[in-house]
Amino acid sequence: MTTPPSFQRRIAVAVTGASGALYAARTIAALLAEGCHLELVFSDYGKRLLLDELGPEAKVERLIDLLVEKHGDAVGRGTFVVHSNKDMGATLASGSHRCDAMVIVPCSMKTLAGVANGLSRSLIERAADVMLKEQRRLVIVPRETPMSLPQLRNMVACAEAGALILPAMPAFYQQPKTIDDLADFVAGKILNALGFEQQLFPAWKGE
Ligand SMILES: Cc1cc2nc3c(=O)[nH]c(=O)nc-3n(C[C@H](O)[C@H](O)[C@H](O)COP(=O)(O)O)c2cc1C
Numbered sequence: 001m002t003t004p005p006s007f008q009r010r011i012a013v014a015v016t017g018a019s020g021a022l023y024a025a026r027t028i029a030a031l032l033a034e035g036c037h038l039e040l041v042f043s044d045y046g047k048r049l050l051l052d053e054l055g056p057e058a059k060v061e062r063l064i065d066l067l068v069e070k071h072g073d074a075v076g077r078g079t080f081v082v083h084s085n086k087d088m089g090a091t092l093a094s095g096s097h098r099c100d101a102m103v104i105v106p107c108s109m110k111t112l113a114g115v116a117n118g119l120s121r122s123l124i125e126r127a128a129d130v131m132l133k134e135q136r137r138l139v140i141v142p143r144e145t146p147m148s149l150p151q152l153r154n155m156v157a158c159a160e161a162g163a164l165i166l167p168a169m170p171a172f173y174q175q176p177k178t179i180d181d182l183a184d185f186v187a188g189k190i191l192n193a194l195g196f197e198q199q200l201f202p203a204w205k206g207e
Helices: 021-033 044-054 060-071 073-077 109-116 123-133 149-160 179-193
Strands: 010-015 037-042 079-083 101-107 137-142
Touching: 010 021, 010 044, 010 123, 021 037, 021 044, 021 060, 021 073, 021 079, 021 101, 021 179, 037 044, 037 123, 044 060, 060 073, 101 109, 101 123, 101 179, 109 123, 109 137, 109 149, 123 137, 137 149, 137 179
Parallel strands: 010 037, 010 101, 037 079, 101 137
Antiparallel strands: none
């Protein structure tokens, strides 16, 4: 992997097998447009949901091209690398690797349980564990409804360990017209949580 320049923010984005591939795609496109260096990891079901929900073109190998086609050349401002979720020797598996923050979007209840219990069964779970132990920003975007008591407890455990729980819950006060508007809202909240001034939806003006 080429080392990105030190001024470039490095962010891990994990995509797991919960419904909401559009949230992942919009978040990745927006972070690349911010000029970030992304370390991407897709679980097997995360890859499957990309295809199920975004169509047969949305293969991981083609994803960035698709994002450029949809969101324009600004996506090319960033750089990225894709890690295998089975590679426990990848950079993200170590706290010595400088990665500022991580977002799991969408986050399945299975991966949530793994993170809540420090299981580190995959690179995604290990990288999340690293974020927590190093006290770096970890944003978890769970998607399930309704939720069982163990699932609710797993969210509490992650929050107590320092993660930010940011459920995939779009709002309607900005009067969305399209599904993309809903995805923009969730991706915008994720960018805010990562410290970016985002333009994906307008801030509430208090009127
Ligand atoms: C079409 C489809 C939709 C799914 N949606 C969800 C979901 O919204 N939330 C969830 O927690 N799991 C969902 N699942 C189940 C997860 O994909 C499954 O638990 C998987 O083992 C998660 O593995 P991962 O966390 O390694 O991606 C869905 C599965 C399929 C096939």
